[in-house]
Amino acid sequence: MNQPVAAFAARSLLSRYTSCTVLAIGAHPDDLELGVGGTLARLVRADARVVMAIVSLPGDHERRLAEARAAAAILGCELRILIGAGRRIDDFKPYQLVGMFDELVTDLAPVAVLTHSATEFHRDHTAVYQATVSAQRLRFFDFFSYHPTMCRPVQMPFQPRAYIDVTETIDTKIKAINAHESQFAGRGLDTEVYRDFARLHGRMIGVKYAEGLDVGRMLLA
Numbered sequence: 001m002n003q004p005v006a007a008f009a010a011r012s013l014l015s016r017y018t019s020c021t022v023l024a025i026g027a028h029p030d031d032l033e034l035g036v037g038g039t040l041a042r043l044v045r046a047d048a049r050v051v052m053a054i055v056s057l058p059g060d061h062e063r064r065l066a067e068a069r070a071a072a073a074i075l076g077c078e079l080r081i082l083i084g085a086g087r088r089i090d091d092f093k094p095y096q097l098v099g100m101f102d103e104l105v106t107d108l109a110p111v112a113v114l115t116h117s118a119t120e121f122h123r124d125h126t127a128v129y130q131a132t133v134s135a136q137r138l139r140f141f142d143f144f145s146y147h148p149t150m151c152r153p154v155q156m157p158f159q160p161r162a163y164i165d166v167t168e169t170i171d172t173k174i175k176a177i178n179a180h181e182s183q184f185a186g187r188g189l190d191t192e193v194y195r196d197f198a199r200l201h202g203r204m205i206g207v208k209y210a211e212g213l214d215v216g217r218m219l220l221a
């Protein structure tokens, strides 16, 4: 059997970000855990500083804030919430969203940014993707998009172009997802489907579990 990953193990993509700041942006709490939870946990283990920026906390603000904090702690990431209680992403014009991300990028100077993809069924997610695209003009960071995220599976077109082996962090990812009790256990929703997604992506590169990313921009020096 081919062992494609073994040949690249000493040249991990993640080691590229050791001692650097990686910014991960999600429209709502749970988006980042679903889309790139395993990758974020691996980045932390590779000694990157990982900041999870959540744009808004819909619903019960206090509960969702507590869940977001618990999940970020499980992954080992810093957490920033961009919009205060009682306001939604729809309340902001596109230039205001871009302004928020400009501030983040200027403040954190990330070497990589992970965000939603262009193909999402949730309008908040596409708004966040588009504002992140605009923030690229400020710095030359690597730019990745993660798989469309959802609490209930919906088929969306997404073509991964890079795969991260998350075999060692898949359990951490599922634990971080489960921290969002109001979205899953509280609604009787199963989270093992996300392990299935990771298993499917893992099959594509010969590992047990993986997460797929689309590549918007990357410098190979």
Ligand SMILES: [Zn+2]
Binding pocket: 027, 028, 031, 122, 125, 149
């Ligand atoms: Zn969302």
